[in-house]
Amino acid sequence: MTNKITVLLGLQWGDEGKGKVIDILSPQYDFVVRYQGGANAGHSIVFNNKKYVLHLIPSGIFTEHTKCVIGNGTVVDPDALLDEISLLKNEGIKLDGRLFLSEGAHLILPYHKIIDAINESTSEKIGTTKRGIGPAYYSKYARSGIRFYDFRNEDVLYNKIERNLNYLKRIFPYSDELNELEPIIVFRDQIRKFSEYRKFITDTTELLHNALNDKKNILLEGAQGTLLDIDFGTYPYVTSSHPTAGGASIGSGIPPLKINSVIGVVKAYTTRVGEGPFPTELIDDYGKKIAKLGVEFGATTGRPRRCGWLDLVALKYACEINGVTEIVLTKADVLDEFDEIQVCVAYENNSLKFTRFIPYVDFLNNCKPVYKSFKGWKTHINQFKDYNSFPTEFHQFVEFIENFINTKISFISTGASREEMIIRN
């Protein structure tokens, strides 16, 4: 039997409920790997009747035998990392020999967070999480970023910090916060923090290749969602990494041909945080009702999420980009009370009909959704323990989605807890 190498990712604009799915699937895997993003993610998990939100450390950490890797494709804020380490330790969760951080991952330094805040204070804002993600990836691609490798030579590390800070002070001369940052203070602070987490740093590419050779099962955990991908998302209203399946290989070192399944997570409606196009957005009582029933507030920033109907045009595109092999449908229970439920099956733009998603802002801002209506099932679906017992209206909704995207919905989540998950055979 071949070992399972699975990518699990979001098919919308993030917040699809991936945390719970990873938590449920983790026992089947020896390793769970984060491959992109940083502490901008917010994965909520209910463990021992308590809710936890993890931003950086994979949610697989709650499964005792599972090892967790923060891969080379991520950007890591040492403050966020240390906060999570301390939170998990306080809960009695063992980390030694279970948490591994790639030497090749880039650091988010205080100046990245300052620049994120400066950029977000302008009219060109993206609506970021202000966690320094974009500026850290900017440093990475400008080839001036700092990786955990750099702590091997403190002189080199200091010089890099000094050079980066001097450069940024020249670009943003009016930022008091930036001007007050002294290279030596930043350097000493980072060295001190490094000593607290250095034991977790390793060559994760080697670790994962050994795991592949030992036929271990590996789950690659995507953060954010496909429509926030820097290439395939609604650029520039995107995050600065690749939440898509292609990013899993780049951000972990696992060869593409080793990946044998891609599980896509999709919410029964759509949400988005921050700016950017959203064709099915509901700026009416329906939108408010979804937000209220779905408790749609950002897990990282607490911002209210924009809500709208499920967009099958976008979903089909996301399935194609990622080569999704099966789907987890989440939060369908949020629609339990609705008399009528809509899904978008095409866009109308300048009197033309489009059934293909084009990730171009001007196009999408001009698109009006064409909807198909479904009669609501009007009952609490969390009472059903197998798919056949669900009401006909629910079957019609699920099966229409499957046919439209030509992909099987294998799991249906009917509530927040681990137990509320129906597996369809």
Ligand code: IMP
């Ligand atoms: P950044 O990733 O903080 O640079 O933010 C870029 C965009 O991605 C903004 O619209 C954020 O709201 C969005 N974003 C980043 N992380 C998440 C997430 O985990 N869930 C949903 N949206 C996110």
